[in-house]
Amino acid sequence: xxxxxxxxxxxTRHFGGLAAxxxxxxxxxxxxxxxxxxxxxxxxxxxxxxxxxDLRPSTGTVEFGxxxxxxxxxxxxxxxxxxxxxxxxxxxxxxxxxxxxxLAAQSxxxxxxxxxxxxxxxxxxxxxxxxxxxxxxxEARAGMPVASLSHGERRQIEIAMTLATNPSLLLLDEPLAxxxxxxxxxxxxxxxxxxADHAILLVEHDMDAVFAVANxxxxxxxxxxxESGPPEEIRSSRVVQExxxxxxxxx
Numbered sequence: 257x258x259x260x261x262x263x264x265x266x267x268t269r270h271f272g273g274l275a276a277x278x279x280x281x282x283x284x285x286x287x288x289x290x291x292x293x294x295x296x297x298x299x300x301x302x303x304x305x306x307x308x309x310d311l312r313p314s315t316g317t318v319e320f321g322x323x324x325x326x327x328x329x330x331x332x333x334x335x336x337x338x339x340x341x342x343x344x345x346x347x348x349x350x351x352x353x354x355x356x357x358x359l360a361a362q363s364x365x366x367x368x369x370x371x372x373x374x375x376x377x378x379x380x381x382x383x384x385x386x387x388x389x390x391x392x393x394x395e396a397r398a399g400m401p402v403a404s405l406s407h408g409e410r411r412q413i414e415i416a417m418t419l420a421t422n423p424s425l426l427l428l429d430e431p432l433a434x435x436x437x438x439x440x441x442x443x444x445x446x447x448x449x450x451x452a453d454h455a456i457l458l459v460e461h462d463m464d465a466v467f468a469v470a471n472x473x474x475x476x477x478x479x480x481x482x483e484s485g486p487p488e489e490i491r492s493s494r495v496v497q498e499x500x501x502x503x504x505x506x507x
Contacts, residue, residue, distance in 0.1 A: 261286055261425050261455040262307065262338075267316035269302055276302040278479040279316070284425060289447060289456045291470035293463070295500055299479040300459045301343065304427050307457070308340045309333040320425070335364070339423030343430050345410045349403035353394055353413050356402055357385035360417035388420035392446055408439030412446065425455045432462045444468050467491065475500055 262284040269277045277299045284290045292300050305311040307318060309330035317326045325333055334340075348356050361384035389395045392412040397405060402413055411431055418426060428447075432440045440462060447456060447469045460466050466473070467487050474484040475496050483489075483496055490496055 261321060262457070263319045264307070265317045265319075267303070267306055267318065268314050269299075269306055269311060270314045275479045277306060277313075280476070280479075280481055282474055282481070282484065284455045284457050285472075286424070286455045287451055287453075288471040289451050289458055289469045290472045290474065291458045291460060291466045292474045292476060293460065293466060293500065294476035294482075297478070298476040300476055301429055302479075303476070304340060304429050304457070304459060307333075308338060308427055334421060334423075337422070337424040338427065339418035339421050339425070340427035341411075341414045341418055341429055341431055343433060345407075345414055347402050347410055347413055347417070350401060352399050352401055353389060353405070353416075354385055354398040356413055357388045357416050357420045358382060360420040361385050361388070364421055384420050384422070388416040391419050391450070392416040393442075406439070408435050408442060411435070411439075411443065415446065415450075419450075423454070425457065426450065427457050429459045430461065431458070432460055432465055440465055 263282070265281050267277055267280045268275060280303060282290065292303060294300055302311065306313050309328055309332065312327050317324055319325065320336055320338060325336065348359070351359070358381055361381045365381065386395065386398070389398055392415055394409060394412055394416065397409065402410055405413065415428070415431065432443050435443065444465050447458070450456065451469070458466070458470065470487050472484065473487050473490040475482040475490060477499050482499055483493055
């Protein structure tokens with residue numbers, strides 16, 4: 257697949273007369289965290305929805321591993337190796353942490369007619385679930401109902417469910433939302449570990465976390481890319497400071 261995992265060219269999505277995403281061209285590479293930042297309404301989640309297949313673009317293309325995947329369904333895109341998390345935690349609270357991950361891993365089975373075979377008999381699926389839990393550091397919580405876990409741990413379980421599908425690209429939509437400092441630090445540490453074997457596109461409002469993990473930053477405003485580049489370049493950009501990060505008044 258090479259280092260360049262995902263590329264978009266002129267990606268656009270209109271809602272009536274509004275261009276929520278307007279001509280966006282970005283690239284995600286293996287072993288890099290590409291963070292997309294911007295104010296509310298900038299088009300960040302719409303961009304992720306276009307990449308994951310939850311929305312179809314009005315114009316433009318999405319390439320993954322050199323293949324045009326524009327307009328494919330979320331299931332098709334997921335099976336190609338793109339996993340995503342959502343702004344709102346998307347787990348099954350009554351099920352255990354292990355069962356949540358096993359369900360995700362089970363989605364990779366080819367369709368069979370063995371409707372009455374117990375899920376525990378699929379040993380490879382169970383191994384994938386255990387591996388995913390270990391990757392996020394929650395193997396000790398495997399048997400606990402997700403409803404009993406903390407908010408941060410639930411977010412970790414959602415990432416583990418994504419990992420259980422064996423993606424090469426992770427699309428993470430505000431994984432630190434609603435967390436305290438300690439939980440946020442755990443997620444930052446997890447992302448720093450996961451990027452060794454994945455490409456990560458991260459949408460996040462926590463600027464401390466973004467600058468701690470990102471290799472590339474893309475700033476969006478009103479559906480458009482304002483600037484894209486290394487974190488220090490973006491941090492020092494006067495245009496970005498005025499539009500989003502804020503500029504202190506001189507005295």
